[in-house]
Amino acid sequence: MALEPDALTPEQTILVRDDSGAPVAVTAPGAPVGSEGSLVRQIVRVFIDNRLAVVGAAIVVLMVLFCYLGPVFYHTNQTNAQTALLNSTQNSPPNAHNLLGTDDNGFDILGRIMYGGQTSLEIGFAAAAIATVVGVLWGAVSGFFGGVVDAIMMRVVDVFLSLPTIYLLITLTVIFQASEGLLILVIGLTAWLVPARLVRGETLTLRVREYVQAVKVMGGKGSRVVLRHIIPNAIGAIVVNATFQVADAILILAALGYLGLGVPAPKTDWGSMLSNGVGYVTTGYWWEIYPVAIAIVLVVVSLNFIGDALRDALEVRLQQR
Amino acid sequence: MLVGVTLVTFVLAHVIPGGAARAALGARATPGQVASFNRINGYDLPLWDQLYRYLQGLVVHFQLGYSYKSNQPVKDLIFSRLPKTLVLLGLSTIVALVVAIPLGIVQVVRRNKPVDYALTGMSFLLYAMPDFLIGLLLILYFAVDLKWFSISAPNASTVQGILADPRGLVLPVLTLASTTVAAFSRYMRSSMMDVLTQDYIRTARAKGASERRVLYRHALRNALISIVTLLGLSIPVIVSGAVVDETVFNYPGMGLLTYNAALNNDVPLLLGTTFVAAISVIVGSFVADVLYAVVDPRIRYGRR
Numbered sequence: 001m002a003l004e005p006d007a008l009t010p011e012q013t014i015l016v017r018d019d020s021g022a023p024v025a026v027t028a029p030g031a032p033v034g035s036e037g038s039l040v041r042q043i044v045r046v047f048i049d050n051r052l053a054v055v056g057a058a059i060v061v062l063m064v065l066f067c068y069l070g071p072v073f074y075h076t077n078q079t080n081a082q083t084a085l086l087n088s089t090q091n092s093p094p095n096a097h098n099l100l101g102t103d104d105n106g107f108d109i110l111g112r113i114m115y116g117g118q119t120s121l122e123i124g125f126a127a128a129a130i131a132t133v134v135g136v137l138w139g140a141v142s143g144f145f146g147g148v149v150d151a152i153m154m155r156v157v158d159v160f161l162s163l164p165t166i167y168l169l170i171t172l173t174v175i176f177q178a179s180e181g182l183l184i185l186v187i188g189l190t191a192w193l194v195p196a197r198l199v200r201g202e203t204l205t206l207r208v209r210e211y212v213q214a215v216k217v218m219g220g221k222g223s224r225v226v227l228r229h230i231i232p233n234a235i236g237a238i239v240v241n242a243t244f245q246v247a248d249a250i251l252i253l254a255a256l257g258y259l260g261l262g263v264p265a266p267k268t269d270w271g272s273m274l275s276n277g278v279g280y281v282t283t284g285y286w287w288e289i290y291p292v293a294i295a296i297v298l299v300v301v302s303l304n305f306i307g308d309a310l311r312d313a314l315e316v317r318l319q320q321r
Numbered sequence: 322m323l324v325g326v327t328l329v330t331f332v333l334a335h336v337i338p339g340g341a342a343r344a345a346l347g348a349r350a351t352p353g354q355v356a357s358f359n360r361i362n363g364y365d366l367p368l369w370d371q372l373y374r375y376l377q378g379l380v381v382h383f384q385l386g387y388s389y390k391s392n393q394p395v396k397d398l399i400f401s402r403l404p405k406t407l408v409l410l411g412l413s414t415i416v417a418l419v420v421a422i423p424l425g426i427v428q429v430v431r432r433n434k435p436v437d438y439a440l441t442g443m444s445f446l447l448y449a450m451p452d453f454l455i456g457l458l459l460i461l462y463f464a465v466d467l468k469w470f471s472i473s474a475p476n477a478s479t480v481q482g483i484l485a486d487p488r489g490l491v492l493p494v495l496t497l498a499s500t501t502v503a504a505f506s507r508y509m510r511s512s513m514m515d516v517l518t519q520d521y522i523r524t525a526r527a528k529g530a531s532e533r534r535v536l537y538r539h540a541l542r543n544a545l546i547s548i549v550t551l552l553g554l555s556i557p558v559i560v561s562g563a564v565v566d567e568t569v570f571n572y573p574g575m576g577l578l579t580y581n582a583a584l585n586n587d588v589p590l591l592l593g594t595t596f597v598a599a600i601s602v603i604v605g606s607f608v609a610d611v612l613y614a615v616v617d618p619r620i621r622y623g624r625r
Binding site for chain 1: 329445446448449450451452453454457460461465557558560561562564565568579580583584586588591592594595598599602603606
């Protein structure tokens with residue numbers, strides 16, 4: 001009989017009869033991905049194996065420290081536009097007092113990258129968290145129940161997928177006044193579609209597995225099956241996607257900032273800063289463009305490295321190739 | 322799909338805090354002005370009646386309302402801009418494919434060699450750069466320093482006028498293509514690698530086909546199938562990218578229209594452009610589906 005090892009749960013061993021009728025033990029390949037511990041261990045292994053991922057993770061950690069602890073050591077005024085205008089020259093190149101110069105409002109650029117970075121990173125991570133939680137629940141419920149529920153829930157996803165993100169974001173930020181919280185919400189709520197589809201696909205393959213059937217037979221409720229059995233087993237794909245979500249959210253926020261729909265003053269974000277700086281692209285004020293551009297690119301590239309490494313490690317399908 | 326998109330825009334129009342009248346007339350409008358605005362625009366009718374009228378207007382007359390700012394029908398504003406955006410989208414998608422497919426092949430032929438690593442690094446970098454930054458850097462080097470192309474896009478009011486000025490089109494098209502090139506070439510590389518592990522490739526090699534023939538006759542054609550799928554999926558991304566691109570280059574398309582509508586709080590115009598953008602995505606995905614069946618003879622919709 002033809003037996004696909006993929007049809008088994010990882011490391012599950014069963015006895016089957018081969019063509020001659022003799023019993024053979026078949027063990028499914030791959031490590032179990034059921035428990036928290038094994039996931040953490042797998043992730044640690046990825047980082048040991050993959051140097052780019054280590055560099056990426058280091059850069060992200062350093063950038064978070066830089067944005068949040070940096071202001072403790074490097075004191076700058078980033079909130080009061082009046083004192084900024086009075087106490088320093090505008091558009092001044094890097095000097096001993098302002099290590100990366102100042103912008104057109106007299107704000108210190110290095111301090112501003114830290115300050116704006118806090119907003120960009122917060123929005124990036126929080127929006128990705130919202131997108132992932134909403135998407136995972138939506139996809140798992142849709143895939144688990146199937147039938148009419150699945151059809152309706154997936155058509156909703158299709159409709160939102162056909163609305164180009166930036167149009168929806170622009171409309172929403174104009175209708176409701178932009179603020180950090182709103183940006184987190186709207187970016188998160190426009191990005192949940194991909195995890196929803198992903199998790200639905202995973203759920204469709206998981207819900208026919210023996211262990212899920214067993215839970216059902218034992219009288220496990222739907223919510224228990226979804227939360228305790230299906231989602232933990234799809235966690236690899238979810239974590240990989242979440243990493244890319246953070247990178248994409250930071251980029252989308254940068255685009256909104258460029259269109260003037262970023263975080264309103266006196267707060268700022270990297271996109272708004274860059275948008276402000278590129279106004280001086282022809283005057284040669286490089287310190288208002290390149291440092292913040294490098295910050296965005298570094299974080300996004302690092303997150304992509306981490307995501308790629310995680311995908312290689314967590315998605316068993318790819319490992320077997 | 323269409324119904325869903327329509328419903329979303331209708332709901333968006335009705336969740337404006339303070340109502341549409343406040344958005345149009347400003348915070349200082351008197352209650353009398355608000356009431357008459359609501360009466361003229363039918364906002365005082367029951368919600369279901371409004372939805373019915375909205376749908377009727379949309380289906381029969383393709384009526385999308387009037388712009389608050391210019392008082393012109395949203396429909397006219399959009400249709401004067403849409404062809405220009407389609408030119409931009411079409412050209413940049415073609416450029417992206419023409420650049421990305423050979424790049425992907427080069428990476429597969431020279432896999433795990435310096436060229437592969439360099440191109441992979443480049444596509445990561447392109448992907449991580451915000452679109453507007455790429456556009457501005459291109460302007461800085463090719464328009465300001467080298468003076469090869471002009472800084473802003475052709476401003477002609479007709480499509481012919483825009484096509485008559487190819488020097489102005491180069492940078493906007495390149496900018497919009499750059500982000501998709503990164504994704505397409507990465508995908509091309511991985512799907513070629515995928516195809517090369519298949520049994521029929523081994524068979525082709527075993528019967529003595531040259532490496533060239535294996536690559537171009539056997540592998541490329543099968544790898545292209547997945548590129549068509551990706552093309553369909555990236556249409557929303559490209560349409561979104563056009564908004565930023567048109568703003569950077571001041572290209573008079575639908576994206577710039579949307580941007581200006583956002584600056585003016587022109588909600589009906591915004592909803593109109595969102596609606597039309599969604600329709601173009603649906604049409605685009607449909608075209609990609611048809612292409613999919615053309616490229617891959619195994620897929621024939623409706624006949625199994």
